Amino acid sequence: MTESFTTNPLFERVEVARRRKRRFRDEQITLAHGSGGKSMHELIEGLFLEYLRNPLLELLEDQAVFEVGGDNQKTKLAFTTDSYVVDPIFFPGGNIGSLAVHGTVNDLAMSGARPLYLSAGFILEESFAVADLRRILESMRDAALEAGVQVVTGDTKVVQKGGADKIFINTSGIGVIESPANISVSRAQVGDKVILSGTLGDHGTTILIARGELDLETEIESDSAPLNLLVEEILDEATRLGNIEAIRAMRDPTRGGAATTLNEIAMSSEVYIEIYENQIPVREEVKGACEILGLDPLYVANEGKLLAIVSADIADKIVERMKQNKYGQNACIIGEVNAEPQGIVAMKTGFGGTRIVDMLVGEQLPRIC
Amino acid sequence: MKFIDEYRQGDIAQKLAEEIAKMTDKPLKIMEVCGGHTHTIFKYGIEDLLPPNITMIHGPGCPVCVLPIGRVDDAISIAVKPEVIFTTYGDAMRVPGSKTSLLDAKASGADIRMVYSPLDSLKIAKMNPEKQIVFLALGFETTSPSTALTILQAAKDDVKNFSIFCNHITIVPALKALLDSPDLQLDGFLGPGHVSTVIGTRVYEFVNTEYGKPLVVSGFEPLDILQSVYMIVKQIVENRVEIENQYGRVVERNGNQKALEALFEVFELRDYFEWRGLGSIAHSGMRLNKKYAAFDAELKYNVPGHRIADPKACQCGEILKGVKKPWECKVFGTACTPETPIGSCMVSSEGACAAYYNFGRLSKIAQRSA
Numbered sequence: 001m002t003e004s005f006t007t008n009p010l011f012e013r014v015e016v017a018r019r020r021k022r023r024f025r026d027e028q029i030t031l032a033h034g035s036g037g038k039s040m041h042e043l044i045e046g047l048f049l050e051y052l053r054n055p056l057l058e059l060l061e062d063q064a065v066f067e068v069g070g071d072n073q074k075t076k077l078a079f080t081t082d083s084y085v086v087d088p089i090f091f092p093g094g095n096i097g098s099l100a101v102h103g104t105v106n107d108l109a110m111s112g113a114r115p116l117y118l119s120a121g122f123i124l125e126e127s128f129a130v131a132d133l134r135r136i137l138e139s140m141r142d143a144a145l146e147a148g149v150q151v152v153t154g155d156t157k158v159v160q161k162g163g164a165d166k167i168f169i170n171t172s173g174i175g176v177i178e179s180p181a182n183i184s185v186s187r188a189q190v191g192d193k194v195i196l197s198g199t200l201g202d203h204g205t206t207i208l209i210a211r212g213e214l215d216l217e218t219e220i221e222s223d224s225a226p227l228n229l230l231v232e233e234i235l236d237e238a239t240r241l242g243n244i245e246a247i248r249a250m251r252d253p254t255r256g257g258a259a260t261t262l263n264e265i266a267m268s269s270e271v272y273i274e275i276y277e278n279q280i281p282v283r284e285e286v287k288g289a290c291e292i293l294g295l296d297p298l299y300v301a302n303e304g305k306l307l308a309i310v311s312a313d314i315a316d317k318i319v320e321r322m323k324q325n326k327y328g329q330n331a332c333i334i335g336e337v338n339a340e341p342q343g344i345v346a347m348k349t350g351f352g353g354t355r356i357v358d359m360l361v362g363e364q365l366p367r368i369c
Numbered sequence: 370m371k372f373i374d375e376y377r378q379g380d381i382a383q384k385l386a387e388e389i390a391k392m393t394d395k396p397l398k399i400m401e402v403c404g405g406h407t408h409t410i411f412k413y414g415i416e417d418l419l420p421p422n423i424t425m426i427h428g429p430g431c432p433v434c435v436l437p438i439g440r441v442d443d444a445i446s447i448a449v450k451p452e453v454i455f456t457t458y459g460d461a462m463r464v465p466g467s468k469t470s471l472l473d474a475k476a477s478g479a480d481i482r483m484v485y486s487p488l489d490s491l492k493i494a495k496m497n498p499e500k501q502i503v504f505l506a507l508g509f510e511t512t513s514p515s516t517a518l519t520i521l522q523a524a525k526d527d528v529k530n531f532s533i534f535c536n537h538i539t540i541v542p543a544l545k546a547l548l549d550s551p552d553l554q555l556d557g558f559l560g561p562g563h564v565s566t567v568i569g570t571r572v573y574e575f576v577n578t579e580y581g582k583p584l585v586v587s588g589f590e591p592l593d594i595l596q597s598v599y600m601i602v603k604q605i606v607e608n609r610v611e612i613e614n615q616y617g618r619v620v621e622r623n624g625n626q627k628a629l630e631a632l633f634e635v636f637e638l639r640d641y642f643e644w645r646g647l648g649s650i651a652h653s654g655m656r657l658n659k660k661y662a663a664f665d666a667e668l669k670y671n672v673p674g675h676r677i678a679d680p681k682a683c684q685c686g687e688i689l690k691g692v693k694k695p696w697e698c699k700v701f702g703t704a705c706t707p708e709t710p711i712g713s714c715m716v717s718s719e720g721a722c723a724a725y726y727n728f729g730r731l732s733k734i735a736q737r738s739a
Contacts, residue, residue, distance in 0.1 A: 011730055014702030030476040038708050291373060293485075294718075346731055351591050352379035353414020355728035361707040 037360030076177040078113035093221030097136035101143035109228035113175030147226035188269035193315035194335035201297035225304030246311035275335030376590030390420035403561035404431030404719025411724035426691030433717035441466035443672035487519035494531035514628035542653035560586035569624030646686030685712035
């Protein structure tokens, strides 16, 4: 389905500029630094890595994977952390508590790990209602139960009114990697298929509408969900087929959306990824809301979806198996990996054209006309 | 999606493109005036479908792109005042002024908020009576009626802490200026769709009678645009010069009377208004008239009001006039990118440079001409 592109001097000139590692020159933090797109990458690579660099951190995966134990009894662990500042704290389909469990569980799961234990740190604003805290904790308990993890350590701080916005939660997680799978954003290979586990854009659209600034009413719910059991099934199916190597990369497309995640894979693996607009599942309500707001579902956050790069020979079987899981019912192949032009993601539009799908720049801003 | 997908069907597009190719192989240059059209053209790769003899020229109809640097500086000077909550459409946040942008000013501590409508801004004013709320009013007749209605509402509710920094512009004088420009060789126009829902199609009737060019008012979906191109080419091969309306599902010849009444009630034309890249154009800008002067932020605050030249490397002017294609600009995609824009055409998703950078870098048309 893919045609090859003949690149030209202009394209190459732009690519050279695009790949250039930018020095981090900003003098202050803007919201764009937290949006998951290019500015955040610059902040992480240009500042955090500068000071905290080590071989594990510089891989810039969503989790660190390392071994512990003596020579004969090595155990592979995955470790990750994430902070949750979502506004509003309650939204259709979940709240900040369930999100804090799902997000960290998913970051562990994407490395092929079985999540075991979480920590939870709470920053509470003075005067925050205990009834709300109760609701949040209830959701955390239920989410942990479903994912099969336990919150085993925690911390609480209260700041004076205005020092934080109601409640912020940080969770860290640790998981054990038992599968021999070798999963990394840099392992996508020419010929591989791109698998998406379900509809795009549900979470981000829900949050935008739940803020109530838009006077839109819809039935959309956040897709916030734990994906560790889905990942277990994917790995199990690959093992059953005797091809665990076929599972190359997995990532959950949260902030910055599927577009940003695919770009990370294309750049890390030095491949070209082509996706097909007609194959990408997006709920009608999400499509409508995005259409009205001038947003692109490819850039909208998800909290219960994963993108997997899988070798073509077992991709269909993996999709079939995913469909049997509650959180993979709409799984499908949305694209494939090719060689050139390297580091680029493009989409065949339903209209018959091809367009670049770049990383999110700044925040995704709605258009005015 | 019902009522959207019908306008995005690839097989029909293919047939339309073939019909267009059959009609003529004469080289034709067609300008889409409106930034929304530019966005669609790049997003759907329409230029790749068109036969090579037809060139789309991207016009000046992106209100964010034509906002001159001096006006951005003026807006920032208001936004940083401690008593002010400054409200704006999201697009304008990243437009570079001479030193900073509104986004930088916000990070430095200015209270700048993104709104979807001026009515949201008025709501903020009512909720914060101790603050002064200023709205960055921006855009063609697509957005000016909602500004006008907000002013009428503010007057009715006697809201004293609300004002607008008005940069509304009007398309017809700009179109005239383009047609008078000697370096412009165009065979026809795609007329703006949403602007025309307000002003109607009658106002364009000088384009065919005085300048002898065909104009087709077009919708924003990809099939709308292809059909409009088809209509223009058909006029040309049939030696007709007419104002036609492809966007009949929302545009009427006389426009929207209610919206026009609101505009006439609150606004008056400025003698001159500066457009980035195009220079000063007579009677092209709007400001609040005397009756509503109390809501005019320019009168409430002392803005610097300097005219500032575009950066030398930036060729937004040529691009807005359609004399140059984005990729012919020296800094395109290298020094000037969506994350570090030098010119405004790289900021708004409706700017020709940003649209081309974001969607079109692999398009065949650029490959051909590069």
